[in-house]
Amino acid sequence: MSIIDKLNKDFESRVRLGIMSVLMVNEWIDFTEMKALLEITDGNLASHSTALEKSNYIEIKKEFVGKKPKTSYRATALGRKAFTDHLNVLEKLFKSK
Template sequence: MSIIEKLNKDFESRVRLGIMSVLAVNNWVDFLEMKEHLGVTDGNLASHITALENKKYIEVKKEFVGRKTKTSYKATKAGKEAFVQHINALEKLLK
């Protein structure tokens, strides 16, 4: 398998790469914090989060804080493994 084939298409988007990077070094991150880290719109972030959730790369937790909902995200074990493989392939490609 070539290095290019080891790159994961699910992480080609800069937003998805950013989401996984944030979740790789943090346990749970809420929607507003993620949005601030990445500088993206609500809709843009939501669509990429949904795509990663559908692939089982992230876990979503919804809870109430007072009367407001709070949505938080965490990378799953499978998500972390896939992300590390992608980053390793990128590093090999750059060498």
């Protein structure tokens, strides 16, 4: 298996890279803040976060604060490990000659 084959396909999208990067340094982050940080549309965030949730890389919590719905995200232990492994492979690629 070549080093490039070790990259995780679930993180090939720049939006998914962004979501996971934000979640690696935040315990929980809400939809509005994530959308603003990444400068993406509601639909873009919803579709990519759903894909990451299906892979069990993130947890999505939906609740009501007062009468307003609130969606929040956090990385799961599996997601943190998978993303760290992905970054380690990228680092090896950068260092290879």
